[in-house]
Amino acid sequence: MIGYVILSQSGQPINYYIQLMQRIRLLKDKIISKLMLLFTILSVSLVFIIGIGLYYKSIPVLQNSTWGHLLTSSVWKPLKGLFGFYPYIMGTLWVTGIAIIIALPLCVLTSLYIVEYAHSRVRRILMPFVNLLSGIPPVIFGVWGVLFIIPLIQDHIAPHFVEFSTGYSVLAGGIVLAVMIFPLIVSILNEVLRTMPQELKDASLALGATKWETIKKVILRKALPGIIAATVLAISRAFGETIAVLMVCGNNAVVPHSVFDAGYPLPALIANNYGDMMSIPLYDSALMFAALLLFIIILLFNIISRIILSRLERKMAA
Amino acid sequence: MTKDKAHISVQDLNVHIGGNHILKDLNIDIPNKSVTSIIGPSGCGKTTLLKTFNRLHDTAADVKVTGKVLVDGEDIYDPNTEITHIRKKMGLLSQRPYPLPMSIYDNVAYGPRIHGTRKKQDLDIIVEKQLKATALWNEVKDRLHSSATRLSIGQQQRLCLARGLAVGPEIILGDESTSALDPVSTSIIEDLFVKLKQDYSIVLVTHILRQAARVSDYIIFVYDGRIVEYGKTEQVLRNPREELTKEYVKGYIV
Structure with missing residues (x-):
């Protein structure tokens, strides 16, 4: 481009400096967009890198046993090289299940109150509190669980159902976890409910429906995909929550048979033993396998819920 | 009720929304079994007026309504009035x-289900009757149980009309009901209004003067929250008494 002079309409030579700047601007634009793409690819591929890494580190324990045996055996004797993950898998499922069963109805009712019933002034006061809850570090929830939930279960709840319970149980883990996922679900549901068109509510009210009838038959139905999406996100988080749960759920490697039994979720297994038990052969590989399991559970769960969600959306449109 | 007797009677109505005085000292009697159109420029308060008739302002926090709105002689803003029963009277x-x-x-x-009709045979009869009344039956009778969102916009609007008629109202309120529709659907809805006025009192908000001329018996011209002129359609459109109405009808005020 250098070597000939471009004349503008008035006959003046165009400043090459301006042309150069123009080129640099366009170049910047290109570089930035490519950089963004690169970082996006990097962060997405991180999922695969972690998955592959975990699998690679799990190979020793997998060579020593089989997938089927590791998943279904309840025998945990590291010194003999026996690693059965069934109790840990069940511990994870119990705690997460209890948490969702407790949290979901509370969250739906809370969000409905905040969005549909509360005065805007009340809403402005309530929402920061809900958000504050999500900012509290997990270890504080753990301590709170030990100090309040454990005695509550031991002295007041369990005696009605079983002969003896220490309080350290999957129920305690579930309750603490429920409180922890509460703000997450509520804030998503608030968004979902706030985007419901007022005209849709008016349509129902104008037919003589009460507010509750409108909520039950129209709003909740319309919000169902959003409620499911919020639940999925909360469950994914609950699966991995470690410290607060391991403080209250007893950490006993047996399959729980009631909510008052102790359980031992996968994240607690990893956190409790990593670094301590490394002298035992295969132990670190077994912990890596535990991490891989957790990873697979969350991955599968997300895939399945995505399928359900898209089916549901298609069904609602059909 | 005989024709031309007031069905909705508005007395000294004032509406404030968020500190703005939207409707100012309105007094109107809306006649029974006729089509009454509320016309006026955008933002003059016509939709607000329509919404006061079935108290849909209740859902908004910052709306203040004073004065009386009598429906069949019953003041709907009386604290003792039960609102679902008023709304049931209006589609x-x-x-x-x-x-x-x-x-x-x-x-x-x-x-109908909300108001206590549970038997399937009764519901079947209502559904068929109202879908026929809104000229939708032939188009949807083979897919009654598929989602309503699959219908075209024009069909959806007729479905909404059928849904409103199914509770057995006496009054139909239309808030620019054809503004999202294509010309064919618009004319179907307009024809329906003309047909339905034998059994219902109809109040329409519209910004289309030709529509008001086509379907209505009476016209209320609202400007800046006040009623400027109210009379028979012929008279208001052809021979307006007020200068403002004249200008609006000629198209000087938009």
Whole structure:
């Protein structure tokens, strides 16, 4: 481009400096967009890198046993090289299940109150509190669980159902976890409910429906995909929550048979033993396998819920 | 009730929304079994007026209504008035159709179910009758149980009308009900209004003067929250008494 002079309409030579700047601007634009793409690819591929890494580190324990045996055996004797993950898998499922069963109805009712019933002034006061809850570090929830939930279960709840319970149980883990996922679900549901068109509510009210009838038959139905999406996100988080749960759920490697039994979720297994038990052969590989399991559970769960969600959306449109 | 007797009677109505005085000292009697159109420029308060008739302002926090709105002689703003029973008397047809997230059948059956009709045979009769009344039956009778959102916009609006009629109202409120529709659907809805006035009192908000001329018996011209002129359609459009009405009808005020 250098070597000939471009004349503008008035006959003046165009400043090459301006042309150069123009080129640099366009170049910047290109570089930035490519950089963004690169970082996006990097962060997405991180999922695969972690998955592959975990699998690679799990190979020793997998060579020593089989997938089927590791998943279904309840025998945990590291010194003999026996690693059965069934109790840990069940511990994870119990705690997460209890948490969702407790949290979901509370969250739906809370969000409905905040969005549909509360005065805007009340809403402005309530929402920061809900958000504050999500900012509290997990270890504080753990301590709170030990100090309040454990005695509550031991002295007041369990005696009605079983002969003896220490309080350290999957129920305690579930309750603490429920409180922890509460703000997450509520804030998503608030968004979902706030985007419901007022005209849709008016349509129902104008037919003589009460507010509750409108909520039950129209709003909740319309919000169902959003409620499911919020639940999925909360469950994914609950699966991995470690410290607060391991403080209250007893950490006993047996399959729980009631909510008052102790359980031992996968994240607690990893956190409790990593670094301590490394002298035992295969132990670190077994912990890596535990991490891989957790990873697979969350991955599968997300895939399945995505399928359900898209089916549901298609069904609602059909 | 005989023709021309007031069905909705508005007395000294004032509405404030968020500190703005939207409707100012309105007094009107809306006649029974006729079509009455509320016309006026955008933002003059016509939709606000329509919404006061079935108290849909209740859902908004910052709306203050004073004065009386009598429906069949009953003041609907009396604290003792039970609102669902007032709303049941009025079918609302909003600007855009908002079908409920359920099947075509369930949309029409929604109102009757709420008000206590449970038997399937009774519901079947209501659904068929109202879908026929809104000229929708032939188009949807084979897919009553598919989602209402699959219908075209024009069909959805007729479904919404059928849904409103299914609760057995006496009054139909239309809030620019054809503004989102194509010309064919618009004329179907307009024809329906003309047909339905034999059994219902109809109040329409519209900004289309030709529509007001086509369907209505009476016209209320609202400007800046006040009623400027109210009379028979012929008279208001052809021979307006007020200067403002004249200008609006000629198209000087938009």
